[in-house]
Amino acid sequence: MxxxxxRIFVSSPADLDHERALVKDLITQLAAEYLPxxxxxxxxxxxxxxxxxQSFQAGLSRPSECEIVLVMLWTRLGTPLADDPYGGMTGxxxxxxxxxxxxxxxxxxxxxxxxxxxxxxIDITDAEAARVAIADRERLDVFFRTHFFNPDGSFSxxxxxxxxxxxxxxxxxxxxxxxxxxxxxxxxxxxxxxxEWRDSPFRAQARYELRDEPVFVGRETETRELVACLDRVxxxxxxxxxxxxxxxxxxxxxVRAGLLPRLVRPFxxxxxxxxxxxxxxxxxxxxxxxxxxx
Numbered sequence: 001m002x003x004x005x006x007r008i009f010v011s012s013p014a015d016l017d018h019e020r021a022l023v024k025d026l027i028t029q030l031a032a033e034y035l036p037x038x039x040x041x042x043x044x045x046x047x048x049x050x051x052x053x054q055s056f057q058a059g060l061s062r063p064s065e066c067e068i069v070l071v072m073l074w075t076r077l078g079t080p081l082a083d084d085p086y087g088g089m090t091g092x093x094x095x096x097x098x099x100x101x102x103x104x105x106x107x108x109x110x111x112x113x114x115x116x117x118x119x120x121x122i123d124i125t126d127a128e129a130a131r132v133a134i135a136d137r138e139r140l141d142v143f144f145r146t147h148f149f150n151p152d153g154s155f156s157x158x159x160x161x162x163x164x165x166x167x168x169x170x171x172x173x174x175x176x177x178x179x180x181x182x183x184x185x186x187x188x189x190x191x192x193x194x195x196e197w198r199d200s201p202f203r204a205q206a207r208y209e210l211r212d213e214p215v216f217v218g219r220e221t222e223t224r225e226l227v228a229c230l231d232r233v234x235x236x237x238x239x240x241x242x243x244x245x246x247x248x249x250x251x252x253x254x255v256r257a258g259l260l261p262r263l264v265r266p267f268x269x270x271x272x273x274x275x276x277x278x279x280x281x282x283x284x285x286x287x288x289x290x291x292x293x294x
Contacts, residue, residue, distance in 0.1 A: 006034075006183065007066040008176070009043040009109070011095040013078035016116065020044060022165055023070060026172055030180070033224060036262040037184050045091075056091070057081055063095045064102035068179060069109045070172070071096050074116035076136035077143055093143060100147075100157075110179055113159035114171065115144075207250075208257035216257035219250070223258040 010023055024042050031040035043061050050059040063069045071092065078090035086094050102108040122133045148157045160175075162168040201215035208216045226241070233239035243251050 005039045005041060006068065006180065007041045007043050007061075008068045008070055009061065009063045009066040009095070009099070010070050010072075011063065011092050012072040013074070013076050013090070013092050015074050015076055015120075016072045019072055019116070019165075019168060020046075022169060023072070023172055026169060027176075030173075030176060034180055036227070037180075040180070055082070057086065057094065063099040064109060066099075066109050067107075067183075068176070069095070069099040069111045071099075071111065071113045072116065072168075073113070073140060073143075074118075075120045075133065075140065077139050090139075096147070112172075112175055112179075113148075113157075114168065115159055115161045116168075117161050117163050203253070208253035210256055210260050212257045213261040216253065219254055219258050222254055223262065226254070226259045227262060 008027055010020055010027075012020055024044060027040060027042040034040050043066055045056070045060050048060050050056060073092070078092045080088050080090050081094060082088075089097065096111070096113070099109050099111045120133075122130050124130050144159075148155060148159055150156045160171050162171055203212075226243075229241045233241055243255065245251055
């Protein structure tokens, strides 16, 4: 694909450190799955190289330069930055504003916002801590009223709420998959000849071929499972992946239009390149003549 990298900027104050680790773990899992299409990379401030030559925020990658920005909020917005050039905004607030301000350009980042609803306990015997917590909460409320609601109380932007790790993981996984799959579909549509498809996408009594990948849909789960099987075989050094089933269930189509297009993308497996696979397509055709076993 032309787009070789998708960076996901993760933004949140320090009260969501656990959730940041959860999201990083999820992105790592998705990165292995989407490697045939692009390199998926999480961008977190704790993994950036920060030197004493500049401020924390100045040393970070800008959210507006990433492809996806994921913002999580709970009880606070964070610590205010300098007035110049951040206008006194907190780091998380500035990162959100930087991302959405890029919406006027050709390829702006896609911004996902999640708000944690679980109550937070505050020790009211510590008057200063209670005062700070209330001030933080009021600033967070102002942020949401300013950026997500119209004056009449209607929504101006969308955000999702979660109460625990399970809900957050499900929300992030589902929404990231949709955004990533949308990018894959858009790339397919930009391929030469993609807009010139004239044939029916259905193949009555005929199998799909490598060239039919743009219209071969609905077997993504099985294709991912095949890639995982090959990965396990590769880890063992050598082995055999057997696909069996009655004649006509789509074994050849799954491999030809589902698996092979992923294998011709470089770097999915060590030693497999576009040229390597193209040179051996004829060998595959010879090996797949039997109709019930591949």
